[in-house]
Amino acid sequence: MSSGSGVRSPGSFKHGRSAGSEHKTASATLSEKTPDSGHRTPDRTNRITRRFADLRADGKKAFVAYICAGDPHLDATVDLVVGMAEQGVDIIELGIPYSDPMADGPANQAACERALASGTTVRGVLDAVRRIRARTQVPLLFFTYLSPVLAYGAEKFATDAFAAGIDGLLSLDLPPEEGPEFLATMRAAGLATVCLSAPTTPLVRKKMLMRESRGFLYYVCRLGVTGERAELPADLAKQVKALKSVSDAPVCIGFGISSPEQAALAASHGDGVIVGSHLVRLIEKHGKDADLVARVAGRAGELARAVHAVGV
Amino acid sequence: MAQGRPKQLPDASGRFGRYGGRYVPETLIPALDEITAAYAAAKKDKAFQKQFRDLLKDFVGRPTPLTFAARLSDKYKRRIWLKREDLNHTGAHKINNAIGQGLLALKLKKQRIIAETGAGQHGVATATACALLGLKCHVYMGTEDMRRQAPNVFRMRLLGAEVIGVNSGTHTLKDAVNEALRDWVTNVESTHYILGSALGPHPFPMMVRDFQSVIGREARAQILKAEGRLPDVLLACVGGGSNSIGLFHPFMKDKSVRFIGAEAGGRGNALGEHAARFSGGSFGVFQGMASYVLQNEDGQVMGTHSVSAGLDYASIGPEHAWMRDTKRAEYLRCSDERALAGLHLLAESEGIIPALESSHAIGILDEVAAKTRKGAIIIVNISGRGDKDVAEVARFEGVKL
Numbered sequence: 001m002s003s004g005s006g007v008r009s010p011g012s013f014k015h016g017r018s019a020g021s022e023h024k025t026a027s028a029t030l031s032e033k034t035p036d037s038g039h040r041t042p043d044r045t046n047r048i049t050r051r052f053a054d055l056r057a058d059g060k061k062a063f064v065a066y067i068c069a070g071d072p073h074l075d076a077t078v079d080l081v082v083g084m085a086e087q088g089v090d091i092i093e094l095g096i097p098y099s100d101p102m103a104d105g106p107a108n109q110a111a112c113e114r115a116l117a118s119g120t121t122v123r124g125v126l127d128a129v130r131r132i133r134a135r136t137q138v139p140l141l142f143f144t145y146l147s148p149v150l151a152y153g154a155e156k157f158a159t160d161a162f163a164a165g166i167d168g169l170l171s172l173d174l175p176p177e178e179g180p181e182f183l184a185t186m187r188a189a190g191l192a193t194v195c196l197s198a199p200t201t202p203l204v205r206k207k208m209l210m211r212e213s214r215g216f217l218y219y220v221c222r223l224g225v226t227g228e229r230a231e232l233p234a235d236l237a238k239q240v241k242a243l244k245s246v247s248d249a250p251v252c253i254g255f256g257i258s259s260p261e262q263a264a265l266a267a268s269h270g271d272g273v274i275v276g277s278h279l280v281r282l283i284e285k286h287g288k289d290a291d292l293v294a295r296v297a298g299r300a301g302e303l304a305r306a307v308h309a310v311g312v
Numbered sequence: 313m314a315q316g317r318p319k320q321l322p323d324a325s326g327r328f329g330r331y332g333g334r335y336v337p338e339t340l341i342p343a344l345d346e347i348t349a350a351y352a353a354a355k356k357d358k359a360f361q362k363q364f365r366d367l368l369k370d371f372v373g374r375p376t377p378l379t380f381a382a383r384l385s386d387k388y389k390r391r392i393w394l395k396r397e398d399l400n401h402t403g404a405h406k407i408n409n410a411i412g413q414g415l416l417a418l419k420l421k422k423q424r425i426i427a428e429t430g431a432g433q434h435g436v437a438t439a440t441a442c443a444l445l446g447l448k449c450h451v452y453m454g455t456e457d458m459r460r461q462a463p464n465v466f467r468m469r470l471l472g473a474e475v476i477g478v479n480s481g482t483h484t485l486k487d488a489v490n491e492a493l494r495d496w497v498t499n500v501e502s503t504h505y506i507l508g509s510a511l512g513p514h515p516f517p518m519m520v521r522d523f524q525s526v527i528g529r530e531a532r533a534q535i536l537k538a539e540g541r542l543p544d545v546l547l548a549c550v551g552g553g554s555n556s557i558g559l560f561h562p563f564m565k566d567k568s569v570r571f572i573g574a575e576a577g578g579r580g581n582a583l584g585e586h587a588a589r590f591s592g593g594s595f596g597v598f599q600g601m602a603s604y605v606l607q608n609e610d611g612q613v614m615g616t617h618s619v620s621a622g623l624d625y626a627s628i629g630p631e632h633a634w635m636r637d638t639k640r641a642e643y644l645r646c647s648d649e650r651a652l653a654g655l656h657l658l659a660e661s662e663g664i665i666p667a668l669e670s671s672h673a674i675g676i677l678d679e680v681a682a683k684t685r686k687g688a689i690i691i692v693n694i695s696g697r698g699d700k701d702v703a704e705v706a707r708f709e710g711v712k713l
Contacts, residue, residue: 099612100486102493102599103337109480121610146335146597151611173335173597177325198339200500205341223339224498 047139047167048192048215051090052250059312062272063304064252065279066143068095068111070120072287074128083293085138087301096125096144103172105227107277110284122152126164133165141168154182158189168192168215176212196220199239207246216250219243227277229256232265240269260306267310275303326514331630334513335597343500348515350420367411368526372401378534383661388681391689395531395559397696404696405527405555406437410506412523414441417504424448424503428492430457430485431622432464433696434508439473449473452491456483457621464700482615485625489599509552510629513600517629524558531691532562542566544684548693549574549672551622553629555695572680574672576618577645587616589628590636590643603633619648619708620668650675655698667696
């Protein structure tokens with residue numbers, strides 16, 4: 001139920017053009033190991049940053065998996081994350097289910113609906129993260145729309161998410177200029193704030209996004225919503241090259257990748273590959289089966305091995 | 313509200329105070345930049361503005377009359393005037409914006425148009441503008457709304473538009489907006505999204521307001537001519553808020569003029585039973601903008617209910633949120649029942665069957681009149697005609713046609 005009448009205070013979610021200066025003072029690369037100056041420094045090296053450094057040292061690309069937290073229920077989410085980590089997945093994106101996922105295709109929409117139907121709340125997801133952390137140190141990133149975070153309270157969310165063991169946050173509906181203070185709050189708590197770039201993004205904006213992003217930059221390699229596609233886009237190499245010309249910060253490629261072959265091909269262009277809907281569809285199909293974790297983690301492992309086989 | 317000269321809103325970042333903004337996937341940012349630039353150019357482009365004015369006059373049939381409602385005036389002891397947007401071609405105010413944005417799409421060289429629709433009025437208006445301007449048109453509509461507004465679905469198809477039923481979520485307007493946004497993210501290079509209300513990401517709230525402001529500009533001139541003075545109250549229903557902002561905006565600097573919006577009170581006070589964002593909603597980000605949102609404690613957007621499909625929306629345009637906070641406007645609730653009574657009242661006393669949306673403004677006339685002195689001048693926006701609602705009203709009242 002709602003808190004009733006009156007406006008909920010959005011915590012640190014304030015708007016102001018003045019925050020632009022914060023952008024400039026924020027240090028310029030994605031691969032930095034220390035949080036932005038001027039903020040409280042959490043006493044933990046970011047697991048995402050560390051993972052990219054380790055992979056680079058080994059001459060490997062990253063495989064990133066997405067699943068929606070609470071799909072089909074949170075107990076399964078805990079086992080799925082642990083299982084995927086054991087299979088060699090480098091970073092796991094946990095979706096926070098939302099009623100109106102406007103950037104998602106049918107597979108992820110249905111996952112959100114299943115997760116909400118199973119009673120998943122932000123508090124429940126944070127609790128699941130604590131249970132995951134008792135079993136694995138795989139880097140974890142929240143993939144979310146703003147609404148659930150604002151409702152929880154941005155500052156409290158940042159603190160609680162970091163304390164639970166979350167390493168980063170990607171807000172699908174928050175271009176960086178819309179919430180510099182929101183992003184600063186997340187960073188101050190120790191979360192890497194990942195930005196997205198798209199095929200439509202002009203070069204000057206690509207540069208800004210590369211500077212603004214933390215942990216890595218998520219390159220949405222095609223127009224459209226999330227979901228599996230047969231082919232990789234023709235302009236992929238050119239687009240990623242343009243991003244990498246700005247800085248050597250990690251760029252991961254996602255949207256529509258569904259096979260080990262595609263994953264390997266995409267990995268050859270960037271620093272990592274993200275697969276979401278394909279795994280979510282497996283969860284949809286086998287959600288009630290006893291071997292759900294083995295199936296999904298097994299497939300994630302195949303994808304991870306394909307990506308790891310690509311040399312730097 | 314601010315003293316002295318009101319500052320120009322939205323600001324450069326598309327905000328009305330803390331409301332508005334552009335909370336969209338990164339893919340859409342360049343398209344929004346492009347529309348913002350094209351719209352700024354069109355605003356100063358005399359040829360564009362003339363073309364817009366000419367089409368409103370020769371195709372839409374503007375100006376619409378301001379009709380004195382003699383019996384209603386007598387009943388409430390106020391001077392009540394009706395702004396007759398119901399007399400527009402296609403039967404509602406929506407056509408003003410559809411023509412404006414259709415012309416803008418031509419400037420953007422986008423041949424494919426998408427739109428969302430709730431009551432179907434914006435869908436019909438967009439299908440009409442597209443037929444007129446030679447554009448391809450796809451309209452997203454919740455399947456529940458398609459059932460409620462079957463005649464409008466067929467009208468859109470007659471006009472050559474493709475109507476795509478939306479089965480996700482609650483099968484109503486918000487889900488149609490989600491699907492339209494998903495289509496736009498996918499086809500952004502060839503497609504313009506004609507958003508139908510003064511909501512969504514910047515520049516839509518500003519642009520839709522500007523195209524709809526013809527309502528208030530006409531009403532202001534008409535009332536000054538008829539009464540020799542400004543009105544005391546402007547009254548309009550508020551779904552997303554385009555007919556109301558269109559009426560209110562040209563009076564923004566006239567501080568003696570009170571703005572009153574009628575929100576859908578539905579059938580109860582519990583979340584999910586109404587669409588009264590200002591009494592049950594809270595600050596949030598939804599479908600590209602910061603505004604008041606009907607949501608639960610976890611930020612999940614709740615279903616809404618209204619007898620009127622056009623008011624059945626979980627959020628409200630950002631300028632309304634700003635006007636509410638600054639007390640420039642006030643917003644009252646009108647239940648389904650009072651709205652239906654309003655429809656009957658206007659039909660029987662003035663010979664005008666209003667749309668169920670507009671009936672919400674009539675439904676609270678007694679309450680609004682009580683807030684004013686005897687003889688006060690009240691302009692009510694009759695945003696659309698009720699033909700599309702006749703079958704639904706009969707169903708609601710248990711009458712077999």
